[in-house]
Amino acid sequence: MIINLELYRIFYITAKSGSISKAAKELFTSQPALSQSIKLLEKKLGGELFYRNARGVSLTAEGEVLFQYIEQGYRLIMAGEQKYSELKNMQSGQLRIAVCTAVCKFDLMSTITQYNHQYPDIRLQIRDASSQEITRMLAFGEIDIGIINLRDSELSGFLIVKTLEMExxxxxxxxxxxxxxxxxxxxxxxxxxxxxxxxxxxxxxxxxxxxxxxxxxxxxxxxxxxxxxxxxxxxxxxxxxxxxxxxxxxxxxxxxxxxxxxxxxxxxIRTLGVLIKKDMPLSTAALSFLSLYS
Structure with a gap:
C-alpha cells in the first residue's frame, strides 16, 4: 500500500495538537481541507484514526498505535534535517585527506591550521600513504582528497584540482x-x-x-x-x-x-597532484578546504 507521506504528516500534527483547527493553522491550510486529508488516510488504511471530543480530537486505539510509529519516523526525519543543516553550516562533519607526511608538513600545514581555526567542529583525518594506496582509497570513497605523485599514476576517474612542484x-x-x-x-x-x-x-x-x-x-x-x-x-x-x-x-x-x-x-623536480574523485559530489567540509587551499 502506497500512501502519500504528506497524509502521515497531517495525521501526526493533528494528533500532536489534539485539534483540527490548531493543526490547520500550523499547516497553513483550511479545516475542511485538513479533515478531507484525514478521511482520505482513514479510507486508505481502512479504519478510523480520531474521534471527536469536547476539547477537539483524540486518537482511537488503532490511531494511537499508528502514532507511536509515525512519531519515531517524524523524529528521525527532523534529526536528519538538523544533521544536514549542521553539515552544511560546518557545525559538524569530517574531512579525510591522504598525503605523505613530508608534503603535509611543508605544504598543507598552514591551510590545515587556518581551516581548523575557521571550522573547529570539523574532524580532520590525515592519513600518510603511498601514491598507489591514496588512489585506491580515493577510488573507494575512503578519503575526500588525495595528494599523489603524478608520474606513473593512473589518473582515470580522478580530477586534478591543483598541482605542486617538489624539489x-x-x-x-x-x-x-x-x-x-x-x-x-x-x-x-x-x-x-x-x-x-x-x-x-x-x-x-x-x-x-x-x-x-x-x-x-x-x-x-x-x-x-x-x-x-x-x-x-x-x-x-x-x-x-x-x-x-x-x-x-x-x-x-x-x-x-x-x-x-x-x-x-x-x-x-617531482610534480604532485591534488586529486578528487570524478562524478563524486564533495561534502561542504571538503569544498571549504579546497577553497582555502587553492
Missing amino acids: SCFVVGGPLKDSFSSPISIKDLWKSVPIIALQEGGSTRESMNELFLSHGINLQPQFELENLDLMAEFAKNGLGAAYVIKDYVKEELKKGLLYEVPIKEAIP
Missing part, C-alpha cells in the same frame, strides 16, 4: 659540511659518504632509486629509515648524506643545522 636535495650535518664545499657528482657522492634513504614503498624513495640508476648505480643505502625526521637527525649527526624534500628541511637549512650538498647534475 629534492641531499643534505649533511656540520661534521660533513667541509667535505662538500664544491659541487660533486652523484657517483662521487655515493662513493664518498654513506647514503641515508627512506624505506622502500614511497615516491620519494622511488625517485631516489631512479636518480642513482640514471647514473649506473644500483643503490644500497647504508641507512634506511621510516620518516624524514629521522633522516634529518641522522644527517645532523654526521652519519651520511640524506635525500630529502628541500622544503621539508628549510628551517634546518636556514639555521645551519643541515647543509645542502651541491650536486653537479640536475635533480628532477
Whole structure:
C-alpha cells in the first residue's frame, strides 16, 4: 500500500495538537481541507484514526498505535534535517585527506591550521600513504582528497584540482659540511659518504632509486629509515648524506643545522597532484578546504 507521506504528516500534527483547527493553522491550510486529508488516510488504511471530543480530537486505539510509529519516523526525519543543516553550516562533519607526511608538513600545514581555526567542529583525518594506496582509497570513497605523485599514476576517474612542484636535495650535518664545499657528482657522492634513504614503498624513495640508476648505480643505502625526521637527525649527526624534500628541511637549512650538498647534475623536480574523485559530489567540509587551499 502506497500512501502519500504528506497524509502521515497531517495525521501526526493533528494528533500532536489534539485539534483540527490548531493543526490547520500550523499547516497553513483550511479545516475542511485538513479533515478531507484525514478521511482520505482513514479510507486508505481502512479504519478510523480520531474521534471527536469536547476539547477537539483524540486518537482511537488503532490511531494511537499508528502514532507511536509515525512519531519515531517524524523524529528521525527532523534529526536528519538538523544533521544536514549542521553539515552544511560546518557545525559538524569530517574531512579525510591522504598525503605523505613530508608534503603535509611543508605544504598543507598552514591551510590545515587556518581551516581548523575557521571550522573547529570539523574532524580532520590525515592519513600518510603511498601514491598507489591514496588512489585506491580515493577510488573507494575512503578519503575526500588525495595528494599523489603524478608520474606513473593512473589518473582515470580522478580530477586534478591543483598541482605542486617538489624539489629534492641531499643534505649533511656540520661534521660533513667541509667535505662538500664544491659541487660533486652523484657517483662521487655515493662513493664518498654513506647514503641515508627512506624505506622502500614511497615516491620519494622511488625517485631516489631512479636518480642513482640514471647514473649506473644500483643503490644500497647504508641507512634506511621510516620518516624524514629521522633522516634529518641522522644527517645532523654526521652519519651520511640524506635525500630529502628541500622544503621539508628549510628551517634546518636556514639555521645551519643541515647543509645542502651541491650536486653537479640536475635533480628532477617531482610534480604532485591534488586529486578528487570524478562524478563524486564533495561534502561542504571538503569544498571549504579546497577553497582555502587553492
